[in-house]
Amino acid sequence: MNSWKAGEYISPYHPQSNGLEERAVEACNVLLKRCQKDNSDIALALLNVRNTQREAGLMSINQCLMSRTTRSLLPSTTTSFKPRVVEGATESLGLLREKKTAAANRHIISQRSPPSMNPGEDVRVQAGPRKWVAGKIEEMVNPRSAIIKVGDKTIQRNTIHIHPTSVELPPPFKSSINVQSNTSCPATQHQLKEIVHSFSTSTLQMIKSPEVRTR
Numbered sequence: 486m487n488s489w490k491a492g493e494y495i496s497p498y499h500p501q502s503n504g505l506e507e508r509a510v511e512a513c514n515v516l517l518k519r520c521q522k523d524n525s526d527i528a529l530a531l532l533n534v535r536n537t538q539r540e541a542g543l544m545s546i547n548q549c550l551m552s553r554t555t556r557s558l559l560p561s562t563t564t565s566f567k568p569r570v571v572e573g574a575t576e577s578l579g580l581l582r583e584k585k586t587a588a589a590n591r592h593i594i595s596q597r598s599p600p601s602m603n604p605g606e607d608v609r610v611q612a613g614p615r616k617w618v619a620g621k622i623e624e625m626v627n628p629r630s631a632i633i634k635v636g637d638k639t640i641q642r643n644t645i646h647i648h649p650t651s652v653e654l655p656p657p658f659k660s661s662i663n664v665q666s667n668t669s670c671p672a673t674q675h676q677l678k679e680i681v682h683s684f685s686t687s688t689l690q691m692i693k694s695p696e697v698r699t700r
Contacts, residue, residue: 611646
């Protein structure tokens with residue numbers, strides 16, 4: 486990450502912050518499941534996807550790369566294999582971007598404001614699916630991201646994975662009692678052997694079957 490000079494990080498277990506990549510992964514999973522169900526060729530399925538237009542008035546992936554469609558098993562005319570400029574693609578792309586921007590603005594307006602958190606506050610942070618651990622906020626990176634101290638580690642999470650708590654976290658417990666090992670207590674081991682021997686002897690006497698009398 487340092488060699489690539491990445492300035493922004495994505496919180497784990499929060500796919501909403503990486504919607505474009507998550508949508509691409511979902512499309513690939515659906516395609517692979519269909520190929521597995523039909524026992525069809527994956528390369529041929531990818532070829533058909535690249536020849537399919539994404540939106541009305543927009544070019545396909547192959548048209549963006551080569552200005553034409555490529556040959557496949559689907560029936561097509563020879564004129565579709567000749568390079569040509571798609572008319573109105575710029576206007577259609579602009580309308581699509583405006584539609585996405587309007588949807589994003591509506592989502593931002595309807596979204597609730599993040600809870601106010603301060604450094605030094607005790608919180609519960611999600612460390613995995615259905616797993617919450619105790620931590621303490623060290624720094625607020627932005628209104629929706631915080632750096633949290635969890636034990637000996639420092640993690641960064643989105644506020645959707647942080648719940649404030651009014652319970653003060655206890656300090657780590659350290660036992661001051663020195664427990665001796667069993668090897669240093671030979672008398673205890675001898676007594677334990679006697680107890681086990683007496684218990685096993687009494688148990689065998691109880692379950693011993695009665696003698697059968699013969700006439």
